[in-house]
Amino acid sequence: MDSSQRVRAILSFVQAADAGSFAAGARALGISSAAVSKNIAGLEKALGVRLMNRTTRSLKLTEEGDAFLRQARVALEALDLAADAVVSQRATPSGRVRISTSSGFGHAQLAPILPGLLQTYPGLAVELDFDDRVVDLIQDGYDLALRGGRIVDSSLVSRPVCQFSLVLVASPAYLEAFGVPATPDDLARHRLLTRRFLGGRVSPWNFIAADGSITTLNTAGAAMTMSSPEALTQMARSGAGIAEIGVHHAWQYLQSGELQLLLLDWHHPGNFEMTLQYPHRALMAPRVRVTVEYLLEAFANMEELHIPRSALLDYAV
Structure with a gap:
């Protein structure tokens, strides 16, 4: 199978897989169903594996077909981007950028800087999804994702x-009432506010023992358990108890005096990273490239995302 035949066969395979049938794939390509069937059969013969199990009414990808489909999409997109790259040399970046982000980071850090992105690149449009689940960027059609943790x-x-970095915080009113x-x-005698992640896992509270080992506090009897870090922050501000939240959530309230830091020398700050992720491609669309560069620069200049531990000492009790 020569290169031109291979490209036609891959196009037939991708269109048929996406459309769910040879007939629908053929209509999308403007060729006959027989041609689509022949192209896919030739591709399977060349690869030496079956990519699809088909009946008269439906088709279903094999495990090998599913893996090949993911790579085929990347290859076809690379061809499109190669053409776009030539045009982009004399064109302003334009088009829609789809971004997936967590609710907390998306509302507090990402959303406020998007107007500046659109002002800088008026040809762009942004589609933003607030979703704490881990999405499949390629399968779900996202250009970028902002994710916390090590993925x-x-x-x-x-x-x-x-x-x-995580910190323990409480309001001055709570501390005056409960010590x-x-x-x-001592936390066993306090009202604890904990966070539950997707899947039901409750965020553990870790502390550094005198010998340097890490101990974990049992928070099963917490007064409140929530999935939203913003809600935890609000509950702590209102005097409901002691919460473990990210420094970036707490920073403005530490500065205003609405929250105070607790057990700073004991509490383990965690090891969590926020990353900006995008599909590994030989060529990146100009609309995605300028968005990545703009966001990374904006995040680098956000004070609350880069607070050194030494700066927290002024807010500890």
Whole structure:
């Protein structure tokens, strides 16, 4: 199978897989169903594997077909981007950029800088989804994702945004009413506000023991458990109890005096990273490239994302 035949066969395969039938794929390509069937059969013969199981009414990808489809989409997109790259040399970046982000980071850090992005590149349009689940960028059609934690995916490029640190906080009113904990053991007598992640896992509270080992506090009896870090922050501000939240959520309230830091010398800040991820491609669309560059620069200039631990000492009790 020569190169031109291979490209036609791959196009037939991708269109048929996306459309769900040879007939629908053929209509999209403007060729006959017989031609689509012949192209796919030739592709399977050349590869030496079956890509599809088909009946008169439907088709279903094999495991090999599913893997090949993901790579085929990347290859076809690379061809499109090669042409776009030539045009982009004399054109202003334009088009829609689809971004997936968590609710907390999306509302507080990402959304406020998007007007500046659109002002700088008026040809862009942004579609933003707030979703705490881990999405499949290629399968779900996203250009970018902002993700917290360590997510290893060889098909994605990961650019670091910031390192998250967790802190324990409470309002002055709460501490006046219930006292200031002097050690992690004292937390057993306090109202704890904890976070639950997708899947039901509750975020553990970790502390550094005198010998340098890490101990974990049992928070099963927490007064409140929430999935939203913004809600935890609000509950702590209102005096509901002691919460573990990210410094970037707490920073403005530490500065205003609405929250105070607790057990700073004992509490383990965690090891969480926020990354900007996008599909690993030989060529990047100009609309995606300028968005990546703009966002990374904007995040680098956000004070609350880069607070050194030494700066927190002024807010500890």
